[in-house]
Amino acid sequence: MNPPDSAIILTEGLTKDYVLGAETVHALRDVDIRIDRGDFVAIMGHSGSGKSTLLNLIGCLDTPTAGKYWLNGQEVSTLDDNELAHIRNREIGFVFQTFNLLPRTTALHNVELPLIYAGVSAKERKATASRALDAVGLADRMKHQPAELSGGERQRVAIARALVNEPSIVLADEPTGNLDSSTSAEIMEIIVKMNERGETIIVVTHEQDIAQYADRLIGLRDGFIERDERRATSSLA
Amino acid sequence: MNILETVRLALLQIWAQKLKSFFTLLGVIIGVTFLIAVIAVVEGMNRYVQDDFAGSIFGINTLRVERVRTRNTGREDAATLRRQSRNPDLTVDDAEAIAANVPGIWYLAYATDRFMPEVWSGSNRRKNVRLLGVTDEYLALQGWDVLEGRGISRIDHVRGIRVAVIGDAIAERVFPDGSPVGQHIRLGPFRYRVVGVLKKQGGLIGNIRDASVVVPLGAYHADFARRRARIEEINIKFRTTEEMEAGEAVVIEVLRRRHRLRPADEDDFGIESASQILDAWEKVKNVLLAALPGLVSVALVVGGIVIMNIMLMSVLQRTREVGVRKALGARRIDITRQFLAEAATLSSVGAAIGIGAGWGLAELVDLITPLPAAVSAWSILVAIALGVVVGVVAGVYPALRAARLDPVDALRYE
Numbered sequence: 001m002n003p004p005d006s007a008i009i010l011t012e013g014l015t016k017d018y019v020l021g022a023e024t025v026h027a028l029r030d031v032d033i034r035i036d037r038g039d040f041v042a043i044m045g046h047s048g049s050g051k052s053t054l055l056n057l058i059g060c061l062d063t064p065t066a067g068k069y070w071l072n073g074q075e076v077s078t079l080d081d082n083e084l085a086h087i088r089n090r091e092i093g094f095v096f097q098t099f100n101l102l103p104r105t106t107a108l109h110n111v112e113l114p115l116i117y118a119g120v121s122a123k124e125r126k127a128t129a130s131r132a133l134d135a136v137g138l139a140d141r142m143k144h145q146p147a148e149l150s151g152g153e154r155q156r157v158a159i160a161r162a163l164v165n166e167p168s169i170v171l172a173d174e175p176t177g178n179l180d181s182s183t184s185a186e187i188m189e190i191i192v193k194m195n196e197r198g199e200t201i202i203v204v205t206h207e208q209d210i211a212q213y214a215d216r217l218i219g220l221r222d223g224f225i226e227r228d229e230r231r232a233t234s235s236l237a
Numbered sequence: 238m239n240i241l242e243t244v245r246l247a248l249l250q251i252w253a254q255k256l257k258s259f260f261t262l263l264g265v266i267i268g269v270t271f272l273i274a275v276i277a278v279v280e281g282m283n284r285y286v287q288d289d290f291a292g293s294i295f296g297i298n299t300l301r302v303e304r305v306r307t308r309n310t311g312r313e314d315a316a317t318l319r320r321q322s323r324n325p326d327l328t329v330d331d332a333e334a335i336a337a338n339v340p341g342i343w344y345l346a347y348a349t350d351r352f353m354p355e356v357w358s359g360s361n362r363r364k365n366v367r368l369l370g371v372t373d374e375y376l377a378l379q380g381w382d383v384l385e386g387r388g389i390s391r392i393d394h395v396r397g398i399r400v401a402v403i404g405d406a407i408a409e410r411v412f413p414d415g416s417p418v419g420q421h422i423r424l425g426p427f428r429y430r431v432v433g434v435l436k437k438q439g440g441l442i443g444n445i446r447d448a449s450v451v452v453p454l455g456a457y458h459a460d461f462a463r464r465r466a467r468i469e470e471i472n473i474k475f476r477t478t479e480e481m482e483a484g485e486a487v488v489i490e491v492l493r494r495r496h497r498l499r500p501a502d503e504d505d506f507g508i509e510s511a512s513q514i515l516d517a518w519e520k521v522k523n524v525l526l527a528a529l530p531g532l533v534s535v536a537l538v539v540g541g542i543v544i545m546n547i548m549l550m551s552v553l554q555r556t557r558e559v560g561v562r563k564a565l566g567a568r569r570i571d572i573t574r575q576f577l578a579e580a581a582t583l584s585s586v587g588a589a590i591g592i593g594a595g596w597g598l599a600e601l602v603d604l605i606t607p608l609p610a611a612v613s614a615w616s617i618l619v620a621i622a623l624g625v626v627v628g629v630v631a632g633v634y635p636a637l638r639a640a641r642l643d644p645v646d647a648l649r650y651e
């Protein structure tokens with residue numbers, strides 16, 4: 001089966017089981033989704049419903065127990081370890097709840113990391129990473145280490161890092177989970193702007209407020225897709 | 238690019254935890270310190286024994302007879318030392334008996350010497366001089382080159398003519414301008430005509446030779462000796478080691494007979510050759526060199542194991558970092574390389590410290606003992622290579638563990 005051109009993500013019967021001794025946890029069951037270029041999707045659901053599992057599969061960090069997954073028309077399950085690393089490097093931008101910046105190095109170096117693994121020269125790397133930090137309003141924080149930045153600033157560094165290689169898709173797992181509500185709003189504004197510039201975005205969240213920013217809402221329950229609805233209006237506050 | 242950055246970060250890490258790093262690297266440091274210092278001492282000693290010591294004091298295939306052994310082995314008991322102190326003086330007749338009876342002699346020379354407070358010419362003087370009275374073959378036998386003029390001739394010796402061959406340091410001081418040859422120097426009340434200048438030797442032992450005045454034994458005995466027939470040393474040079482070994486037995490026999498020793502009596506003179514000293518040194522050197530690889534490898538293996546443990550801990554502590562790097566596109570090889578570079582940097586720093594410490598130790602030995610020690614370039618290269626190799630070997634397992642981490646598990650790791 002060939003996926004249509006506009007589908008950036010297409011899954012068919014995506015399943016993830018964890019075997020723990022005699023017990024099997026069905027983290028994800030038979031998930032079919034299709035996400036198009038430029039979509040802004042929020043994934044919601046109770047704790048343990050499989051949101052992170054789904055995001056990790058989409059981000060090629062994890063491999064499914066069963067089912068198929070096409071990213072940009074390419075079937076991911078056929079790829080080896082190095083090819084998956086290449087996809088994570090070029091096609092995917094991750095934003096984590098706990099920021100996951102490398103401690104004891106500068107914001108600039110953190111943003112440079114994806115460029116390092118892309119084999120970009122040092123000079124070009126610096127320029128590109130600086131531009132990405134500038135775009136999230138951190139031009140004056142480049143030499144700061146994560147410990148010297150506020151939570152919101154750290155998450156903005158992480159967003160700059162996710163965007164620096166111009167990925168096809170940005171995956172954010174509870175990006176505002178560790179932030180207060182006003183800082184959360186700032187971060188979501190940045191994500192909305194990214195989406196307006198054409199970036200495809202998937203955000204996992206617990207909070208209705210955050211999901212409001214997205215155009216489409218996927219609800220998970222016990223590893224099933226419970227609902228999948230598109231909002232008519234964009235929700236700029 | 239990546240490697241340089243890794244090295245820089247590893248260095249920062251090491252510097253941030255100086256004490257911990259020091260103990261981590263102790264094994265490598267000790268191993269390399271030993272390596273550098275022992276090789277420096279052995280090589281310095283080698284050069285000293287072969288070039289300076291054996292070569293210039295004894296000469297190859299040369300026997301030296303003295304009243305008592307000057308270079309003791311250090312194992313003589315008090316009785317032996319007391320007995321030696323009663324040995325009779327060596328005489329010109331002893332030397333001539335050897336010359337007449339020992340087969341295969343190439344050169345034979347004998348000499349005696351004393352300290353002179355000064356020599357001078359006009360207003361220029363040199364203090365603290367060694368005055369040597371020698372027979373004509375002495376300079377040739379010792380391999381002392383005459384740079385200018387001539388040496389001591391048979392006629393000088395037999396007739397006791399007042400001529401002198403002077404060391405470089407004396408020529409420089411007493412005759413600062415112009416050639417000393419043909420000029421006169423004053424030795425106490427006597428005037429000696431300078432006929433030659435010795436080539437400068439320099440160095441520890443050379444200082445003595447360079448400050449020597451060499452005169453014919455006949456003149457020495459006439460002008461400076463209280464007991465005319467007494468000599469300090471008889472040097473006998475042979476063409477081959479076999480001839481020397483055969484000759485040594487005959488020399489001993491001749492002297493024992495002249496000194497009327499009974500078969501049960503100990504020798505009442507000392508006889509030494511360079512080969513004895515070379516043999517002794519060879520033994521010491523072989524022990525040092527045989528023990529070295531063992532010592533160094535034990536230290537390096539221990540050092541490697543410690544580094545491996547530290548790296549495993551580091552991988553564990555940085556599991557999340559590995560997860561992040563993988564999420565950002567690091568391949569297994571990138572992670573492997575990063576941890577390998579870190580381990581190699583770590584142990585190279587240990588090697589560098591060891592090189593410094595070994596160098597210091599060698600300098601110390603050089604300073605406070607008469608052993609010359611010089612750190613050789615190749616031992617430094619070996620040390621650096623060992624440092625890198627130990628690091629890489631110790632880093633392989635931790636690095637592979639890091640590289641094999643599952644990204645999702647690694648990111649979830651607390």
Ligand SMILES: Nc1ncnc2c1ncn2[C@@H]1O[C@H](COP(=O)(O)OP(=O)(O)OP(=O)(O)O)[C@@H](O)[C@H]1O
Pocket residue numbers: 018019020025026027045046047048049050051052053054
């Ligand atoms: N490595 C694992 N081993 C075993 N079970 C796992 C593993 N990872 C996830 N699970 C299980 O799979 C299910 C889905 O987990 P997942 O992390 O996707 O949930 P989530 O929706 O992201 O929850 P939360 O909102 O708490 O982050 C859970 O029941 C969880 O316990």
Ligand SMILES: [Mg+2]
Pocket residue numbers: 051052053173
């Ligand atoms: Mg989750």
